[in-house]
Amino acid sequence: MTSPSAITDARAGGLPLMRRRTSPLIAALRRNVPGLVGMAIIALVVLAALLAPVISPYSPTAQVSRRLLEPGAQYLLGTDEFGRDIFSRVIHGSRISLYVGAVSVSLALAFGGALGLIAGYVGGRVDTLLMRLVDMLFAIPSLVLAIVIAGLLGPSLTNAMIAIGIVYAPIYARLVRGEMLAVRNYAYIEAARAVGVRPVGLIVRHFLPNIAAPLIVQTSLLLSTAILAEAALSFLGLGAQPPDPSWGAMLGSGRRFMELTPWVAIAPGIAIVITVLGFNLLGDGLRDALDPRLRGST
Amino acid sequence: MNRYLLQRLMLVIPTLAGVSLIIFTLMRLLPGDVVDILFGGDTQADQRTLDQIRENLGLNRPLAVQYLEWIGGFLSGNFGVSMRTGIPVAESIAQGMPVTLQLAVMAIVFACLFAIPLGIVAAVRRNGVTDMLTRIVGLIGLSFPAFWLATMFLLISSTMFRWTPPLGWVSPFVDFGRNMQIMLAPALLLALQPMAIIMRMTRASLLEVLRQDYIRTAYAKGLRDRAVLLRHALQNAFIPVLTVIGVQFGVLMGGSVIIEQIFSLPGIAFLLINGLYNRDYPVVQSTVLLLSLIFVLVNLAVDLLYSAVDPRIRYD
Numbered sequence: 001m002t003s004p005s006a007i008t009d010a011r012a013g014g015l016p017l018m019r020r021r022t023s024p025l026i027a028a029l030r031r032n033v034p035g036l037v038g039m040a041i042i043a044l045v046v047l048a049a050l051l052a053p054v055i056s057p058y059s060p061t062a063q064v065s066r067r068l069l070e071p072g073a074q075y076l077l078g079t080d081e082f083g084r085d086i087f088s089r090v091i092h093g094s095r096i097s098l099y100v101g102a103v104s105v106s107l108a109l110a111f112g113g114a115l116g117l118i119a120g121y122v123g124g125r126v127d128t129l130l131m132r133l134v135d136m137l138f139a140i141p142s143l144v145l146a147i148v149i150a151g152l153l154g155p156s157l158t159n160a161m162i163a164i165g166i167v168y169a170p171i172y173a174r175l176v177r178g179e180m181l182a183v184r185n186y187a188y189i190e191a192a193r194a195v196g197v198r199p200v201g202l203i204v205r206h207f208l209p210n211i212a213a214p215l216i217v218q219t220s221l222l223l224s225t226a227i228l229a230e231a232a233l234s235f236l237g238l239g240a241q242p243p244d245p246s247w248g249a250m251l252g253s254g255r256r257f258m259e260l261t262p263w264v265a266i267a268p269g270i271a272i273v274i275t276v277l278g279f280n281l282l283g284d285g286l287r288d289a290l291d292p293r294l295r296g297s298t
Numbered sequence: 299m300n301r302y303l304l305q306r307l308m309l310v311i312p313t314l315a316g317v318s319l320i321i322f323t324l325m326r327l328l329p330g331d332v333v334d335i336l337f338g339g340d341t342q343a344d345q346r347t348l349d350q351i352r353e354n355l356g357l358n359r360p361l362a363v364q365y366l367e368w369i370g371g372f373l374s375g376n377f378g379v380s381m382r383t384g385i386p387v388a389e390s391i392a393q394g395m396p397v398t399l400q401l402a403v404m405a406i407v408f409a410c411l412f413a414i415p416l417g418i419v420a421a422v423r424r425n426g427v428t429d430m431l432t433r434i435v436g437l438i439g440l441s442f443p444a445f446w447l448a449t450m451f452l453l454i455s456s457t458m459f460r461w462t463p464p465l466g467w468v469s470p471f472v473d474f475g476r477n478m479q480i481m482l483a484p485a486l487l488l489a490l491q492p493m494a495i496i497m498r499m500t501r502a503s504l505l506e507v508l509r510q511d512y513i514r515t516a517y518a519k520g521l522r523d524r525a526v527l528l529r530h531a532l533q534n535a536f537i538p539v540l541t542v543i544g545v546q547f548g549v550l551m552g553g554s555v556i557i558e559q560i561f562s563l564p565g566i567a568f569l570l571i572n573g574l575y576n577r578d579y580p581v582v583q584s585t586v587l588l589l590s591l592i593f594v595l596v597n598l599a600v601d602l603l604y605s606a607v608d609p610r611i612r613y614d
Contacts, residue, residue, distance in 0.1 A: 135309075136316035140590045143552025144570070148321070148586060151574030152328045228443050232556055235445055236571065255449050255560075262453055269446035277441040 035285015041278030049094040056088035061243040068261045078263045080254055082243075089245035090267050096246045097275055100161050100230040100239075101223045107165025108226075109219065112172025117203060119173065120180025131177065134170040142167045146229055150238040157230075157246070160239035164229045168222055175218055179211035186210075213290040220286055224279035231272050247272050306601055310594055317590045318372070321583050322365050331357055332381040332577045355381050368583060377588075378580030380573075387584045390569050395588070397467050397565035401557065402550040404485035409493035410543060417500025417539075422527065424505065432497055439494025444553055448487045448560045455483075467564050484561045488553055492546035499542045504535040537604060544600035548593040 029035045048055060057076075058064045063083040064075075071078040077086035119130040137145070146163045153159035183189060184207075192206045231248030233239035240246030242253070247268035254264030333351050337343040352358050356367070371378055377387035420432040455461045463480050470477040507513065508531055516526045555567040566585055573581030 132312065132316065135313050136320060139313050139317050139594050140320070140586060141548040141552040141593055143549070143555065144586060144589055147552075147555065147570065148324065148574060148582065151571065152324060152577075224441070231443055232445060236556065236559065251446060251449060255453075258449070258453050259457055262457075265446075265449050265453060269443070269450065272443055272446060273441050276443075277437060280437060280440050 029289045032285040034281045038281025056091040058085040058088045060089045060092035060245040077267045081257045092245045093247040101227045104161040104164035104226045108168035112169035115173040116176025120177040137170045155238045157240045160233045217287045220283035224276040377584035382576045394566040401554040405488040408489035413493045413496035417497040420501045421504035436494040439490045445556045484557045503538045507535040544597040547596045
């Protein structure tokens with residue numbers, strides 16, 4: 001008879017196996033202090049985003065006090081030009097930044113990755129055509145293109161995400177295509193093809209796992225860039241709209257009052273810096289961990 | 299060399315033609331034109347009047363005709379006329395572009411001046427004090443948004459030093475001192491991010507090269523450190539750095555749009571953003587295409603520099 005403990009044993013037995021499988025990444029990252037610091041920072045920001053309603057003492061959008069109060073016991077970072085609690089707004093701002101970062105980078109990965117996969121897999125004329133298109137998109141300065149797309153779609157957070165997603169898609173397209181070309185001539189791909197693995201299976205089971213490492217590194221670094229881009233667009237009034245507590249928008253509207261209470265401009269900036277720093281540290285750490293050739297070179 | 303030059307030049311033309319099509323299509327694809335924006339809330343406006351205005355602006359002609367007319371004009375230096383103000387776009391660009399370009403050029407020069415020596419020292423004395431410092435500076439440069447630093451700069455200079463940059467741009471050729479008073483701070487702030495990126499690339503690239511066999515050979519045959527570094531390592535390490543500098547120039551032209559807004563500089567930012575809000579097609583199309591043209595030419599120059607630095611790159 002199998003006792004419940006046997007199942008637990010089996011699970012416990014299974015765990016080390018799992019761990020051994022993922023160990024190269026985790027172990028390398030474990031030795032990488034900056035990477036770990038980055039991970040810790042991101043964990044904190046994610047926690048702040050998840051627990052925003054619990055942590056923040058006030059509503060991020062409601063007028064709770066007099067306008068432009070200095071920081072104090074009651075309002076940790078003071079109040080803004082509408083009498084809203086800056087601390088609560090900064091905490092809630094993490095939700096917007098992470099959300100925009102995640103959605104826009106996913107968009108870029110989906111579009112750009114698909115383009116790169118097709119170009120790298122099919123090759124030939126399709127490849128040339130798609131890469132010319134990518135070249136054209138690269139020829140427009142990226143922030144200028146983002147401003148144009150966001151401005152034309154109309155100022156809103158969703159449109160800012162679409163704009164950022166489109167602008168960064170070519171980065172993934174080029175990366176995925178390059179990796180596909182590097183991998184496609186390896187013997188194991190040929191072997192898989194020879195035993196009759198179909199294109200979709202070939203891509204999902206054999207190509208993707210082998211080009212995942214640079215994608216992961218790029219994604220972490222791009223998350224920081226995307227968060228900065230959202231802040232910039234919102235700063236210009238092309239992203240989040242009032243009263244949404246986007247850090248860039250807070251900075252954009254607060255700076256007119258910063259000589260009265262500097263915290264309206266200081267606080268959201270520090271929040272951006274901390275979050276972006278976290279993703280940059282993690283990205284560097286992952287690169288060191290995943291690409292031994294570059295270890296210690298960044 | 300000539301063949302490579304020719305091939306490279308031939309690539310520029312279709313790329314820019316594609317860019318012009320992308321911008322043109324983007325502008326027309328999305329709903330609303332300048333007439334809608336001008337009379338958007340006006341329910342009194344007579345449909346026939348609106349049609350007449352569109353007719354006058356040429357907005358109801360076939361798209362292909364509109365495109366060809368714009369691009370034909372652009373190629374002969376006629377960038378069109380603003381649909382909102384009636385001012386020739388070339389005139390507005392001629393006013394704004396020098397400011398934006400000066401900002402971008404100054405920033406990339408500052409960035410290189412700091413980044414390249416620091417990156418070299420960091421790589422040569424790996425794990426030394428300079429290396430640690432450059433890593434920290436690198437991370438700061440990557441993580442601090444220029445528009446926030448600019449805001450902080452203005453906050454500190456105005457509240458603590460009672461100083462704000464003088465308003466109204468003056469060409470450096472007219473009054474260099476005053477121009478510097480206006481442009482130095484924004485250019486330095488804008489330079490921080492590209493500096494971080496170029497510095498990291500210089501360090502990484504040089505470290506990679508210093509590991510190569512031919513460097514060991516150079517040392518083995520008794521060359522001094524300086525000779526190995528200057529004659530063998532740097533030349534090869536510099537190629538990826540050049541690429542990054544070219545790319546960063548484009549990033550700077552975008553970044554300067556925001557810095558201009560903060561410092562109230564009369565660059566192309568104002569033109570571009572107002573043009574977008576008003577759906578002023580000629581203004582946005584010509585501005586973006588011109589920025590892309592400059593960006594593509596800078597990268598072409600970088601590519602040609604490659605083939606000068608590295609004789610292997612000649613693409614036959």
